[in-house]
Amino acid sequence: MVFSLLAVIVLGGIGWLVAPHAPYFFGVILPLAAVLVFLAGFVWRIRNWGKSPVPFRIPTTGGQQRSLDWIKPSRLDSPYTKAGTVGRMILEVLTFRSLFRNTKAELKDGPRLVYWSSKWLWLFALAFHYCFLVIFLRHFRFFIEPVPFCLTFLEGLDGLIQIGVPRFYMTDAIIVAALLCLLFRRLVDTRLRYISLPGDFFPLLLLLGLVGSGIWMRYLGKPDIATLKAFTMGLVTLSPVSPAGLAPVFFLHLFFVTSLLVYFPFSKLMHMGGVFLSPTRNLPNNSRAVHHDNPWNPPKKYHTYAEYEDDFRDLMDEAGLPLEITPEQAAAAAAKE
Secondary structure: OHHHHHHHHHHHHHHHHHHHHOHHHHHHHHHHHHHHHHHHHHHHHHHHHHHOOOOOOOOOOOOOOOOOOOOOOOOOOOOOOHHHHHHHHHHHHHHOHHHHOOEEEEEEOOOEEEEEEOOHHHHHHHHHHHHHHHHHHHHHHHOOOOOOHHHHHHHHHHOOOOOOOOOOOHHHHHHHHHHHHHHHHHHHOHHHHHHOOHHHHHHHHHHHHHHHHHHHHHHHHOOOHHHHHHHHHHHHOOOOOOOOOOOHHHHHHHHHHHHHHHHHHHOHHHHHHHHHHOOOOOOOOOOOOOOOOOOOOOOOOOOOHHHHHHHHHHHHHHOOOOOOOOHHHHHHHHHHO
């Protein structure tokens, strides 16, 4: 936690103190390089995962597997067809179905091991991901001219609760609350804190810095929108202009975005793409209906019982073990040959 916090503070210090004095480097060169690193790293990780051998069916299931006709199978929790597997993947990506089934165990008086449903993690995770998606889509208004109706409608829907000027976005408050709850969960739960690594805390703190600087810039910093729009359109059209003159909070926000893009492909955040290649999710659970051979197994020479008896017939006879063919019968058969 401390190491991750210090790392985010250092990044924030660079964005606030250093970046405004080198606007073209931190505003143009570094963001474009970060996009290339993100794309190359994403493709590299997906390619490596795609090449990984998956010889067996190892889907994780939460329902009855298909077996006998009179036993009702769970077509989504334990799919045995491609259509069912696609359906489960859609529910997993859009609703975090496996996380919704999360349970918690605790020892009570007795002692008794008690299980109960735990939906808080699912709620916080779902709120964060959907709010981040909406915020990401809203930002496209800076990169598109003219702004399409769908983005205007989304922005209006997000700012339906009109509080002050500029318009208050619901997703701004919800995503901060969700991130704080996810961070608080790792700090309060002693068992979870014990197994947490810097790679678990750093993304949460970096995202909090990114979201916090964006909220600060919108409601307090209020940069010149015309200059900001010209800068972003220049990046998209590969005709970049220097963002010199914009407030330091803009460079702070942009540097957090740049850091996230570089960090993303090499972190646990890659579950965004990895979930589609996970053999626990993208394979039908049909191991009872279809025999799956491991193609990487080396060829095996099986030693039959008859061959075993031929090798040790005399010793087995001396030990009084039952034989299918006695030494006398084996000698007679050999004499006939």
